[in-house]
Amino acid sequence: MNDNDTNIASQGKDRLPAFLKRGVFLLFGFMLIGIGISTTKSAEMGTSPISSIAYVMSLAVPALSMGTWLFLWFVILVIAQIAMQRKAFSPWQLLQLPLAFITSFFTDLGNAVWGHLLAIPIENVALLYAIKAAMILAGIVIIAIGISCTLAANLIMNPGDAFVRTLAAQIHKPFPTVKVGNDLACVLISATIGLIVFTSTRGIWGGITAGIGIATVITAALTGFAVKLTNPPIQALGNSWFGQSVDDK
Numbered sequence: 001m002n003d004n005d006t007n008i009a010s011q012g013k014d015r016l017p018a019f020l021k022r023g024v025f026l027l028f029g030f031m032l033i034g035i036g037i038s039t040t041k042s043a044e045m046g047t048s049p050i051s052s053i054a055y056v057m058s059l060a061v062p063a064l065s066m067g068t069w070l071f072l073w074f075v076i077l078v079i080a081q082i083a084m085q086r087k088a089f090s091p092w093q094l095l096q097l098p099l100a101f102i103t104s105f106f107t108d109l110g111n112a113v114w115g116h117l118l119a120i121p122i123e124n125v126a127l128l129y130a131i132k133a134a135m136i137l138a139g140i141v142i143i144a145i146g147i148s149c150t151l152a153a154n155l156i157m158n159p160g161d162a163f164v165r166t167l168a169a170q171i172h173k174p175f176p177t178v179k180v181g182n183d184l185a186c187v188l189i190s191a192t193i194g195l196i197v198f199t200s201t202r203g204i205w206g207g208i209t210a211g212i213g214i215a216t217v218i219t220a221a222l223t224g225f226a227v228k229l230t231n232p233p234i235q236a237l238g239n240s241w242f243g244q245s246v247d248d249k
Contacts, residue, residue, distance in 0.1 A: 021242035029149025038110025040139030046213025052190035056211025067108030074100035144226035152238035
């Protein structure tokens with residue numbers, strides 16, 4: 001074996017641990033996104049736009065949990081990517097599905113944990129709403145850290161953002177613009193489902209807001225800003241652990 005072969009073998013040994021470390025970072029990110037979604041939702045003032053459809057469907061068909069509906073929604077988004085990209089769709093991107101399952105699982109787990117913690121009655125209204133506000137903000141921060149972890153890993157995007165990226169490429173529009181439009185579409189779909197299912201029992205406004213609320217607006221407005229704040233330290237942490245890939249530089 002010559003020196004060049006030795007260097008290549010050495011690089012291969014170095015890359016494998018780095019790849020695995022990126023995988024751990026990615027899994028942790030998808031886990032945090034699920035926990036963040038459940039934290040925001042458990043404040044009972046709405047949820048994030050991307051999970052609003054799953055939330056209202058879990059209310060309409062409670063036999064399936066919010067996490068299950070969220071996973072089904074992610075499956076639809078992956079199928080939509082395949083339909084748009086066709087032969088250009090990489091089989092590697094199918095890994096979005098098991099990763100989405102992790103997010104869905106931790107969404108349900110978080111909902112269960114918060115359900116037990118919040119079962120304690122709080123009679124002070126001011127304290128109650130202070131706790132709800134703190135949960136919404138905490139959920140946004142947790143989601144932002146999770147997204148930053150997935151970005152730092154630089155392996156697979158979550159199905160929601162991957163769908164937006166694919167759609168943006170198809171219609172030749174900037175990612176942020178399409179992201180806003182996608183969030184609005186999710187909210188409108190959630191509101192429409194709520195209107196159809198719950199108007200008879202909750203009234204028109206109660207039906208529209210069954211799956212959305214002030215937390216939906218706050219999450220849509222602040223998550224992008226929060227990601228901008230969490231990206232630099234998370235990226236630095238990732239680089240110090242598994243180094244930079246060519247795409248990161």
